[in-house]
Amino acid sequence: MRNTKVFGQTFSRIAAASLSIALVAFTASCTIDRDSDEPQISSNASTGENGEGEEKKEENKLTSNVKDGDTEVDVTEHVQVKGDKKIDKVSLTNDAGEEVKGKFNEDKTEWTVPTKLGYSRTYTLTAKSGDQKLEQTFTTMTPGMTLNGALAPLDGSTVGIGQTISLRFDAPVENRKAVEDAITVETTPKVEGAFYWITAQEVRWRPEKYWKPGTKVSVKADLYGTKIGEGVYGGEDRSAKFTIGDAMRAVVDDSTKMMTIKKNGKTVQTMPVSLGRDYQYPTPNGKYIIGDQFETLTMDSSTFGLTGAGSYVTDVQYATQMSYSGIYIHAAPWSVYAQGNTNTSHGCINVSVENAAWVFNNMKRGDIVEVKNTQGETLNGSDGLGDWNIPWKTWKAGNTEG
DSSP: OHHHHHHHHHHHHHHHHHHHHHHHHHHHTTSOOTTOSSOOOOTTGGGTTTTSOOOOOOOOOEEESSOTTOSOBOTTOOOEEEESSOOOEEEEEETTSOBOOOEEOTTSSEEEOOSOOOTTOEEEEEEEETTEEEEEEEEBOOOSEEEOEEEESOTTOEEOTTOOEEEEESSOOSOHHHHHHHEEEEEESOOOEEEEEEETTEEEEEESSOOOTTOEEEEEEOOBTOEEETTEEEOOOEEEEEEEOOOEEEEEETTTTEEEEEETTEEEEEEEOBOBOTTTSOOOBEEEEOOOEEEEEEEEGGGGTOOSTTOOEEEEEEEEEOOTTSOEEEEOGGGTTTTTTOOOBSSSEEEOHHHHHHHHHHOOTTOEEEEESOSSOBOOTTSSSOGGGSOHHHHHHOOTTO
16 A cells, blocks of 8 residues: 555656646747747747837829820820829820929829810820839820810900800701700809700800899800710810890881880980881891991892892991891981881891991990881791790700700
8 A cells, every 4th residue: 555655646746747848848839949940930929029010111102093005085084193192293294295284282192184185195194202103105085076166255245135145166066965064154143044056056045034234144165075976076165254234125116117225224215217128028026136236238138048130239337237147227328218107128127327326336246126016927036146036945945956
């Protein structure tokens, strides 16, 4: 029994010693052997010398919104360069060596070109931020055709209460909606208005009612780069600012053969007239917008289809346009005897030289002349100066589909 107990104690000591050796061996395996040729992993390698994670090196990328080598870049794309850090320098030049100006944001991490690019041009874009560089070359789109539009009224002009805004292109427009979307009309005070195409190549914008005198109007047509047909793009942007002047309105009444002119609601002039010959050339009824004015003008009846018997080529004084179809208020000294009592013209409103000069000097583009009680029909709303003869419901509905 004694020998057995001693054996048990001896076994216990051996077991304890073996466990201690095992623990020492386990602890040793977690320590870097700096004399070893093999790589080792330290128990604190993930925390660094101070027990904290090592900081990642901050990236610094330079990017742009165009692709290097692209040959169909949209000219309305505002080229932009972005950097993770402050951008030191950016340069954009075209194939003629001309530099395109751009602007930095406040912290100089973004650079943007505020203008549109040129058609069919090749550009070189370079940028630098620290040790990072960006170099790109790209080419803009080439239109199959460009269309230009003439905007009226002219910038800085003062016009009448009936003046409509006109944009006339040099060829028919396929995508009318794209053109309308490219036009912005701003007014002070605010006025509701709508677009209407009087021809396949001319769009108009007008309010529901005549403008109020003193209204300020600003028009912008961002046509350049706008796709307005298959392969067809706008050629140039257009803009104008104009003011609505005094309300000048004339009423020509065939029942009395008189024209009464009011300025801001007050009668300022009356004059006898001779209109288009009854049953033959009756002057159309309706509302006319005053257009061009000429101190002298050669009137040729062939321009509205009258040739042969009854045709004429006559020089007149103080001609004020009322329609594209050739109706004018003008001096007609040869018909003074008939003015106020008989219609003798081919459709124009004949007045004396003195009265024609008064109209020429006192009425302006955009003023309104209303003709009533003639034997004629109503002036076509698409005549060119007959816009107000198209009902507002029809005008507002528009005709973008043709």
